[in-house]
Amino acid sequence: MKNNKTFWNIWTSYATYYFGKVNLSIVVPALLATYKDLNLYSVGLVSSGFFFAYALGQFLHGQISERYNPFVYISLGLISSAIMNLILGFSAGFFIILFIGETLDGFFQSMGWSSCVRANALIQKAEDRERSSTVLGTSYQVGNSVAWLISAFAVGHWGWQAGFWVASIFLLARGILLLLTKPKIEIAPPQKVKAQVRNTLSFPIVLSGVSLCLLNMVRFGVITWIPLYLFQKENLTVSEMGKVGLKVFLIPIAGVLGTLIYNKFKINRDILTIIFLIMLALSFLVLPFTTGLLATLALLIGSFFLYGPHVFLVTTFPSRFVDKQVVAASTGFIDGMGYVGTVLIGIIIPYLVTSAGSSWANVFIFWAVLSVLVAILVAIVYIRSFKDKTIDFLGSGK
Numbered sequence: 001m002k003n004n005k006t007f008w009n010i011w012t013s014y015a016t017y018y019f020g021k022v023n024l025s026i027v028v029p030a031l032l033a034t035y036k037d038l039n040l041y042s043v044g045l046v047s048s049g050f051f052f053a054y055a056l057g058q059f060l061h062g063q064i065s066e067r068y069n070p071f072v073y074i075s076l077g078l079i080s081s082a083i084m085n086l087i088l089g090f091s092a093g094f095f096i097i098l099f100i101g102e103t104l105d106g107f108f109q110s111m112g113w114s115s116c117v118r119a120n121a122l123i124q125k126a127e128d129r130e131r132s133s134t135v136l137g138t139s140y141q142v143g144n145s146v147a148w149l150i151s152a153f154a155v156g157h158w159g160w161q162a163g164f165w166v167a168s169i170f171l172l173a174r175g176i177l178l179l180l181t182k183p184k185i186e187i188a189p190p191q192k193v194k195a196q197v198r199n200t201l202s203f204p205i206v207l208s209g210v211s212l213c214l215l216n217m218v219r220f221g222v223i224t225w226i227p228l229y230l231f232q233k234e235n236l237t238v239s240e241m242g243k244v245g246l247k248v249f250l251i252p253i254a255g256v257l258g259t260l261i262y263n264k265f266k267i268n269r270d271i272l273t274i275i276f277l278i279m280l281a282l283s284f285l286v287l288p289f290t291t292g293l294l295a296t297l298a299l300l301i302g303s304f305f306l307y308g309p310h311v312f313l314v315t316t317f318p319s320r321f322v323d324k325q326v327v328a329a330s331t332g333f334i335d336g337m338g339y340v341g342t343v344l345i346g347i348i349i350p351y352l353v354t355s356a357g358s359s360w361a362n363v364f365i366f367w368a369v370l371s372v373l374v375a376i377l378v379a380i381v382y383i384r385s386f387k388d389k390t391i392d393f394l395g396s397g398k
Contacts, residue, residue: 062332
């Protein structure tokens with residue numbers, strides 16, 4: 001695999017994006033403790049606003065960025081998100097400002113991933129594409145973990161505003177650095193819009209988008225709500241947010257470990273993804289019956305099995321379409337569909353928790369059911385596409 005300087009430039013850039021994507025989940029407990037006018041549903045709407053704009057932006061940016069230098073596109077997204085997070089630090093707990101600000105930030109954040117996947121596909125040789133795309137997927141896991149940890153200690157020491165301002169500093173610095181260090185690459189003449197859209201809306205891409213829609217209800221359910229779950233379960237105060245940060249820091253780290261081990265298996269990626277999804281479902285079924293250290297361990301085991309399938313759907317799978325010139329477009333479509341699920345989870349989780357008298361058991365069962373459904377859809381795509389010979393699913397991407 002060609003893990004050169006350019007690859008790591010892409011990797012670190014997208015890892016930095018997560019400072020503006022997951023900081024809200026750390027800020028939310030502090031906001032709820034500081035402003036009594038905010039409640040679980042209002043912050044859930046703020047989160048849904050972010051992910052609605054992110055989903056819409058993925059569909060749009062995936063198509064547009066296919067026609068431009070992906071490194072410039074990634075940089076502009078980082079800088080725009082930095083500016084928005086700076087503004088959000090002055091929101092003073094007002095719902096409407098938080099909602100509009102996070103919605104705009106979601107749109108800017110969506111400029112990153114599809115361009116990162118395309119940039120990696122352009123710099124790699126065909127035989128290295130699948131392995132490099134899996135390693136690229138660890139960028140958002142590490143970025144998630146580091147952003148959670150730093151944001152949690154920042155909020156604990158300086159208040160909720162620091163959760164936005166610290167993110168702004170990291171995003172701005174990385175965006176400028178990428179603009180200064182972007183490589184020179186040849187961009188192929190873009191295909192006609194009609195052909196690009198037709199190639200994007202093929203059966204395997206559309207069904208993979210539906211799969212990610214369901215899987216993102218799990219992944220971003222964990223990212224967005226587990227910090228609050230831990231905060232409430234342990235009856236912590238805002239000044240103790242660092243304790244939550246130390247625990248949630250380990251969740252994506254377990255995901256990185258799971259992804260790297262996933263990458264080592266010589267089994268067909270589609271079949272391996274199905275196996276990981278079944279194991280993920282089992283881990284969630286165990287969670288309602290655990291407490292304390294065992295509950296944390298169950299969460300880490302679930303994260304171990306979660307990220308390999310996620311990387312497969314958002315990175316490895318769309319990279320197979322490089323010859324059709326729809327890597328960014330297919331990534332944007334699949335990831336956009338994924339964030340439709342993320343929008344829904346901002347409403348579903350508060351309902352499941354409040355309707356069960358503040359119990360989170362139904363949430364974990366819900367995530368287990370979704371994991372099984374995704375495994376079924378991945379199997380359908382694999383069998384249908386393998387029989388039709390539309391894609392070489394054994395990993396060459398030819």
